[in-house]
Amino acid sequence: xxxxxxxxxxxxxxxxxxxxxxxxxxxxxxxxxxxxxxxxxxxxxxxxxxxxxxxxxxxxxxxxxxxxxxxxxxxxxxxxxxxxxxxxxxxxxxxxxxxxxxxxxxxxxxxxxxxxxxxxxxxx
Amino acid sequence: xxxxxxxxxxxxxxxxxxxxxxxxxxxxxxxxxxxxxxxxxxxxxxxxxxxxxxxxxxxxxxxxxxxxxxxxxxxxxxxxxxxxxxxxxxxxxxxxxxxxxxxxxxxxxxxxxxxxxxxxxxxxxxxxxxxxxxxxxxxxxxxxxxxxxxxxxxxxxxxxxxxxxxxxxxxxxxxxxxxxxxxxxxxxxxxxxxxxxxxxxxxxxxxxxxxxxxxxxxxxxxxxxxxxxxxx
Numbered sequence: 598x599x600x601x602x603x604x605x606x607x608x609x610x611x612x613x614x615x616x617x618x619x620x621x622x623x624x625x626x627x628x629x630x631x632x633x634x635x636x637x638x639x640x641x642x643x644x645x646x647x648x649x650x651x652x653x654x655x656x657x658x659x660x661x662x663x664x665x666x667x668x669x670x671x672x673x674x675x676x677x678x679x680x681x682x683x684x685x686x687x688x689x690x691x692x693x694x695x696x697x698x699x700x701x702x703x704x705x706x707x708x709x710x711x712x713x714x715x716x717x718x719x720x721x
Numbered sequence: 722x723x724x725x726x727x728x729x730x731x732x733x734x735x736x737x738x739x740x741x742x743x744x745x746x747x748x749x750x751x752x753x754x755x756x757x758x759x760x761x762x763x764x765x766x767x768x769x770x771x772x773x774x775x776x777x778x779x780x781x782x783x784x785x786x787x788x789x790x791x792x793x794x795x796x797x798x799x800x801x802x803x804x805x806x807x808x809x810x811x812x813x814x815x816x817x818x819x820x821x822x823x824x825x826x827x828x829x830x831x832x833x834x835x836x837x838x839x840x841x842x843x844x845x846x847x848x849x850x851x852x853x854x855x856x857x858x859x860x861x862x863x864x865x866x867x868x869x870x871x872x873x874x875x876x877x878x879x880x881x882x883x884x885x886x887x888x889x890x891x892x893x894x895x896x897x898x899x900x901x902x903x904x905x906x907x908x909x910x911x912x913x914x915x916x917x918x919x920x921x922x923x924x925x926x927x928x929x930x931x932x933x934x935x936x937x938x939x940x941x942x943x944x945x946x947x948x949x950x951x952x953x
Contacts, residue, residue: 602907666909676858
């Protein structure tokens with residue numbers, strides 16, 4: 598069986614007054630995907646939050662190549678969490694984690710994924 | 722060169738300046754939507770110093786006669802005119818009238834956009850607006866399912882009949898603002914190809930605004946016809 602091709606989506610969360618962590622982000626994204634596209638598509642998409650920096654609010658979402666537009670639609674359609682405002686801004690899409698970090702997020706330290714200090718590269 | 726994107730529907734409201742600042746990160750021009758003539762005066766006065774702003778008058782009519790009177794008054798004051806038809810006769814009138822640019826249908830009046838109205842709209846070069854903001858802001862449940870279905874029917878009918886489409890988030894807060902790439906991704910919810918969305922928020926709306934500005938300037942005669950000086 599050929600190895601599945603993936604895409605890595607760099608994103609940034611903008612919230613009103615919600616403290617987000619990796620677990621919370623995973624549940625937000627998975628729940629939204631399940632509500633929009635269902636369990637069958639959810640299983641095929643192999644969604645996973647590779648990393649999330651709660652200080653900067655940036656992270657990387659891994660997704661199957663065939664479902665990556667669905668994953669982007671999911672991120673774009675997250676609007677509320679328990680009645681509070683939240684927004685997922687898509688910074689960019691890449692084929693490898695390394696390229697994704699290099700292109701859209703610049704890391705100053707790289708000891709472990711959880712403690713990395715991420716700076717967003719403004720590409721606008 | 723960066724493609725110039727235009728957000729075709731930003732309601733004139735209290736936090737407009739905050740939304741404008743956020744929108745200018747992604748969009749090169751912003752269309753301010755106004756619902757009444759008093760607001761039009763206020764908006765032009767307040768937003769005089771802002772760059773790259775166009776004005777759109779949105780009509781929510783009750784009768785055809787009232788709409789005709791209103792159209793006569795506003796046609797040369799704004800860059801775009803849109804209408805929300807609430808009856809079959811009004812939908813047919815709106816699809817025919819050359820002063821109206823944009824037809825707005827949502828989940829409440831989507832059944833008025835029949836094949837015949839779509840054909841009329843195509844003949845008279847009308848643009849259909851799809852509001853993603855209405856879908857995104859609806860909480861999950863039966864309401865969202867019904868909205869998704871209705872907007873999908875609307876957009877697929879327009880694509881079948883080759884009616885031009887434009888897309889908006891109609892932002893009411895900074896959390897509603899989406900980049901062109903995100904709008905393209907949202908097309909997945911309604912099975913709309915990203916190219917149609919990207920064209921809708923750049924080429925189609927820009928051409929219409931430019932055409933209307935030329936018409937307003939007084940130099941316009943017919944499409945592709947212009948007066949040239951002897952030296953040219």
